[in-house]
Amino acid sequence: MQKLAIGIDIGGTNVSYGVVTQDGVVKLKESFPIKDLEDVNDFVDYLSERINHSLAGLSTEFQLVGVGIGAPNGNYYNGTIEFAPNLNWKGVIPLADIISNKIGLPVLLTNDANAAAMGEMIYGSAKHLKDFLMITLGTGLGSGFVANGKMILGHDGFAGELGHTIFDPNGRLCNCGRKGCLETYASASGIVRTVKELLSESEEPSILRKVSLDEISSEMIYKAALERDPIAKKAFDYTGYVLGVMLANAVAITSPKVIFLFGGLANAGDLIFKPVKKYMEEYLLKIYKNKIELKPSALSENDAAILGAAALVWDKN
Amino acid sequence: MQKLAIGIDIGGTNVSYGVVTQDGVVKLKESFPIKDLEDVNDFVDYLSERINHSLAGLSTEFQLVGVGIGAPNGNYYNGTIEFAPNLNWKGVIPLADIISNKIGLPVLLTNDANAAAMGEMIYGSAKHLKDFLMITLGTGLGSGFVANGKMILGHDGFAGELGHTIFDPNGRLCNCGRKGCLETYASASGIVRTVKELLSESEEPSILRKVSLDEISSEMIYKAALERDPIAKKAFDYTGYVLGVMLANAVAITSPKVIFLFGGLANAGDLIFKPVKKYMEEYLLKIYKNKIELKPSALSENDAAILGAAALVWDKN
Numbered sequence: 252m253q254k255l256a257i258g259i260d261i262g263g264t265n266v267s268y269g270v271v272t273q274d275g276v277v278k279l280k281e282s283f284p285i286k287d288l289e290d291v292n293d294f295v296d297y298l299s300e301r302i303n304h305s306l307a308g309l310s311t312e313f314q315l316v317g318v319g320i321g322a323p324n325g326n327y328y329n330g331t332i333e334f335a336p337n338l339n340w341k342g343v344i345p346l347a348d349i350i351s352n353k354i355g356l357p358v359l360l361t362n363d364a365n366a367a368a369m370g371e372m373i374y375g376s377a378k379h380l381k382d383f384l385m386i387t388l389g390t391g392l393g394s395g396f397v398a399n400g401k402m403i404l405g406h407d408g409f410a411g412e413l414g415h416t417i418f419d420p421n422g423r424l425c426n427c428g429r430k431g432c433l434e435t436y437a438s439a440s441g442i443v444r445t446v447k448e449l450l451s452e453s454e455e456p457s458i459l460r461k462v463s464l465d466e467i468s469s470e471m472i473y474k475a476a477l478e479r480d481p482i483a484k485k486a487f488d489y490t491g492y493v494l495g496v497m498l499a500n501a502v503a504i505t506s507p508k509v510i511f512l513f514g515g516l517a518n519a520g521d522l523i524f525k526p527v528k529k530y531m532e533e534y535l536l537k538i539y540k541n542k543i544e545l546k547p548s549a550l551s552e553n554d555a556a557i558l559g560a561a562a563l564v565w566d567k568n
Numbered sequence: 569m570q571k572l573a574i575g576i577d578i579g580g581t582n583v584s585y586g587v588v589t590q591d592g593v594v595k596l597k598e599s600f601p602i603k604d605l606e607d608v609n610d611f612v613d614y615l616s617e618r619i620n621h622s623l624a625g626l627s628t629e630f631q632l633v634g635v636g637i638g639a640p641n642g643n644y645y646n647g648t649i650e651f652a653p654n655l656n657w658k659g660v661i662p663l664a665d666i667i668s669n670k671i672g673l674p675v676l677l678t679n680d681a682n683a684a685a686m687g688e689m690i691y692g693s694a695k696h697l698k699d700f701l702m703i704t705l706g707t708g709l710g711s712g713f714v715a716n717g718k719m720i721l722g723h724d725g726f727a728g729e730l731g732h733t734i735f736d737p738n739g740r741l742c743n744c745g746r747k748g749c750l751e752t753y754a755s756a757s758g759i760v761r762t763v764k765e766l767l768s769e770s771e772e773p774s775i776l777r778k779v780s781l782d783e784i785s786s787e788m789i790y791k792a793a794l795e796r797d798p799i800a801k802k803a804f805d806y807t808g809y810v811l812g813v814m815l816a817n818a819v820a821i822t823s824p825k826v827i828f829l830f831g832g833l834a835n836a837g838d839l840i841f842k843p844v845k846k847y848m849e850e851y852l853l854k855i856y857k858n859k860i861e862l863k864p865s866a867l868s869e870n871d872a873a874i875l876g877a878a879a880l881v882w883d884k885n
Contacts, residue, residue: 504730
């Protein structure tokens with residue numbers, strides 16, 4: 252009988268879930284909007300109904316091994332989501348327990364970037380790596396550190412917040428209330444802020460001056476950079492500089508063999524990889540130079556979140 | 569028969585060695601200057617002779633289990649000392665193998681800050697900790713990170729160089745050739761640089777103006793601060809600020825339960841602990857606030873290096 256795991260990815264807008272084999276084949280995948288499910292119990296009721304319906308459609312015999320969840324502010328030790336600013340559910344939500352009680356399977360939960368790192372380790376390019384770093388470049392910047400073959404969770408389960416390491420104590424205001432966090436520079440929203448600063452600081456011509464400031468998006472900046480727009484190119488260079496310096500600092504702590512870049516901004520390819528690599532090498536301590544690989548994730552962006560969540564189950568089985 | 573380990577601490581000026589029980593009792597301790605031993609083979613010959621002589625003086629029966637070494641730029645995986653700027657021996661020195669061949673015991677080697685962390689874990693206040701951070705504040709700043717109960721060595725054995733994380737990319741020139749490394753601020757030499765800057769930037773009265781700039785030492789600054797000298801107090805505050813910000817960043821990566829401060833500057837007690845704690849808390853991401861302990865090491869400074877080196881042996885036995 253085939254063993255299967257359920258992987259669930261909880262985002263601020265949508266929830267995706269899928270059924271995944273031990274080899275990383277996604278047998279089915281569904282998603283639904285989360286915004287109306289304001290009570291977590293309503294969410295779990297709806298989710299389990301949906302999952303049961305999906306499972307009923309599977310033609311083969313199978314055995315469910317467990318459920319893995321990737322969620323913002325997820326805590327692996329407690330199976331909780333704690334004070335997630337972008338979710339309806341406030342405070343500390345014991346989501347793993349609630350789901351486990353409802354569907355009678357073991358449930359593991361971690362934050363989305365740690366899930367991405369687990370996915371890479373179980374299914375992707377990190378299969379044989381004991382020391383690596385996963386960076387997810389979305390609206391914010393998430394990170395998952397693996398050392399000695401194990402995820403670094405920290406004493407409280409909240410390790411791996413590279414996006415909230417401070418690049419400049421007097422820098423940009425961050426949603427976290429502090430100033431100068433890496434993610435205010437190196438993320439989709441960060442590069443938009445950089446472009447707005449560059450546009451206001453000079454009169455340099457740019458196609459990005461033809462849209463209102465509110466409309467500028469990271470996709471627009473990407474397209475402009477492909478057309479060699481000078482402001483867009485400078486924005487990618489500056490993003491690479493800030494991320495490069497802070498990755499050099501992260502390397503001095505865990506010395507990973509590979510750093511994976513994943514998510515929206517990482518899809519810009521050379522536009523982001525080249526400056527990050529250049530500045531990281533420039534700012535690395537000599538003993539680390541020319542030996543840390545900077546790579547894209549091997550997982551397709553569509554499946555990565557579900558694979559990462561399901562990977563939690565296979566890591567334990 | 570009592571099991572014993574040999575702990576060896578290699579410094580730029582002196583080598584210390586001792587014989588240590590599994591409970592952390594230092595049965596004997598010796599040291600000798602290293603400067604004249606320019607060839608590593610001469611050093612090993614002399615060292616083994618000295619050790620044999622010392623062991624002959626032990627009155628009880630014993631069994632030697634192994635040798636642990638703490639050394640600058642020590643690499644645990646390879647048992648090598650690699651390009652240590654403050655030692656006579658240049659290039660890559662396979663010291664663990666040379667000593668093991670000479671005396672016929674297993675030999676483990678790591679860098680001095682990692683050895684200090686191991687000592688704390690085996691003999692000190694970190695016995696029950698799975699996630700902690702050891703900071704050694706000497707002439708430079710060393711660090712050892714432990715996560716999931718294991719030392720973070722990195723893919724190459726060179727992890728844990730917090731002293732060379734960059735606080736300010738345009739900051740003070742470091743011996744490593746880069747600018748703004750943490751250890752150019754937060755170390756014995758760093759606080760001396762801070763005082764020199766403060767003295768030149770203002771006319772504020774200070775007893776430190778009565779000595780030549782070349783003579784100012786961290787001990788002098790400590791004594792001046794005890795007498796409430798305003799420049800000395802500002803220097804401790806600024807040191808605490810820089811170290812506090814960079815520890816807040818380190819916490820965001822590994823989330824340790826305890827951060828230990830050890831070595832010369834840490835002996836300044838409240839003068840250094842208070843500002844570090846204050847600024848670290850101020851710059852910590854909210855989820856980490858008020859739960860990371862900042863503590864002095866439980867090991868006496870005299871024995872710590874030897875205990876740390878010997879701890880490598882007990883960690884493996």
